[in-house]
Amino acid sequence: MSRINGFIGRRKFLRTIGLGSLTLTGITGCSQLVQKSDIFRENFDVINANKALKILLAGNQRFVSEKNQHPHQSKSILAKLSQDQYPFAAILGCADSRVPAEIIFDQGIGDLFVVRVAGNVANDITIGSLEYTTSVLGTPLIVVLGHERCGAVQAALAKKTASGKINSIIAQIKPALINVENIGDNAVLANIKYQMQRLQSKSPILEKLVKAGKLKIIGAIYDLDTGKVKLLS
Numbered sequence: 001m002s003r004i005n006g007f008i009g010r011r012k013f014l015r016t017i018g019l020g021s022l023t024l025t026g027i028t029g030c031s032q033l034v035q036k037s038d039i040f041r042e043n044f045d046v047i048n049a050n051k052a053l054k055i056l057l058a059g060n061q062r063f064v065s066e067k068n069q070h071p072h073q074s075k076s077i078l079a080k081l082s083q084d085q086y087p088f089a090a091i092l093g094c095a096d097s098r099v100p101a102e103i104i105f106d107q108g109i110g111d112l113f114v115v116r117v118a119g120n121v122a123n124d125i126t127i128g129s130l131e132y133t134t135s136v137l138g139t140p141l142i143v144v145l146g147h148e149r150c151g152a153v154q155a156a157l158a159k160k161t162a163s164g165k166i167n168s169i170i171a172q173i174k175p176a177l178i179n180v181e182n183i184g185d186n187a188v189l190a191n192i193k194y195q196m197q198r199l200q201s202k203s204p205i206l207e208k209l210v211k212a213g214k215l216k217i218i219g220a221i222y223d224l225d226t227g228k229v230k231l232l233s
């Protein structure tokens with residue numbers, strides 16, 4: 001059994017023992033075998049970062065062209081996923097109501113591990129969530145998903161002081177915008193790149209997974225007008 005900074009590398013563990021899915025009763029390594037289902041096999045055996053990205057982009061294309069398939073949204077999926085989950089991709093996205101990950105990528109229950117917070121900031125809480133899905137659930141891809149006209153980014157760029165706890169979010173975006181002059185997509189892009197960097201610079205677990213080739217972190221921006229997700233080059 002491999003361990004990644006104290007977490008079990010579940011995919012490798014399953015391959016090693018040659019059995020189906022298992023339930024981790026905690027992130028300390030205590031496990032219990034449960035029945036393997038088709039969706040587990042589908043998500044477990046063949047998904048790597050590149051394939052996960054292909055699935056996401058294909059789903060977004062369906063959404064854009066209004067050919068949604070609404071996969072994994074029937075009630076029968078509940079039973080298959082009642083004991084376990086194998087999300088094939090993780091999204092660090094903005095809490096903006098216009099950017100709901102499962103809808104814009106045309107995915108369903110159990111497909112995506114979605115962490116949403118204003119400005120898609122990488123902080124201890126969001127990073128901790130992403131460490132869980134990548135190192136325990138085996139998710140091979142994190143997409144940092146910003147969007148056009150992000151209010152959190154605009155607030156950070158305007159250098160205004162907000163009331164309440166909003167300031168703590170703005171403070172986590174401001175360093176990304178030091179060299180950005182104009183309000184607009186440039187600021188959003190700068191923030192996406194900055195938060196991508198923070199995922200690794202603040203998390204030895206994520207950094208280690210990336211270096212081991214077990215995780216890809218990519219950036220993308222969502223077009224509020226067309227619904228299209230465009231990858232950062």
Ligand SMILES: [Zn+2]
Nearest residue numbers: 094096150151
């Ligand atoms: Zn936003």
